[in-house]
Amino acid sequence: MDLAKHHLQGTSAIYYIPNFISEDEEQYLLRKIEDSPKQKWKMLNNRRLQLWGGEILQKNVLFRNDLPPFLNHYPDVLGRLKFTGAFDQSPHKGPNHVILNEYHPGQGIMPHEDGPSYHPVVATISLGSHTAFHYYRYKDNESVNGDSGATGRSVEHTPLLSLILEPRSVVVTTGELYTMHLHGIDEVDADTFAGDGFLLLPSGSQSLIMNHHMIQDKSIAQIIESGGTIERTTRHSLTCRDVEKVAGGR
């Protein structure tokens, strides 16, 4: 696959591929997720998740678990990701770890960095619903005191860049956007567009959707261009990465 064809212009290091999986594959994956044992879910305050491929327990080392067949046999999304070439420079030449996140409308994920356990390439597949995904910059020379008393760096309020992720798409983030910036999803029920590619943020300001010209879903594309609101439904995302260090060395 020619990854360069999917490069997001105006960014150093983002690739966006619509319809990375088919509708049948999406339904199959959603069924497998629904059928997964209840105890696989880790409950967080405002989201639940599952870890596949193992757990990162100490010193950024992955203690491996088998990946489920729906990731590496049918529909083999991990093989397909390898084939894009995005992971050619990573130690295992492909993702060995997947986080499944579930977001109901109104749920999201605070701006964060993914940290040093992973090779700095991340591929995220969206299932079931679109979402708006933001990258943020740290503020220069400014720190804040967090709840734990730890001093952190404060984050710019307005995203550096924003994307709409369609169901069945994959977004690949590499380089500085991964290593120096943060990413997050606002906790909103719906996304409202001002037209001409601009998203209205909860703060009232606007952010240009950088991939608006790459959107394949006609109704989503039309609302992004002309203005309007798209309700979110439940979204499942598969965040696929290569953990560099693996217990036992493989």
Ligand SMILES: O=C(O)CCC(=O)C(=O)O
């Ligand atoms: O659900 C997403 O698209 C992002 C998830 C994420 O950033 C993470 O799990 O670290």
Ligand SMILES: [Fe+2]
């Ligand atoms: Fe993340």
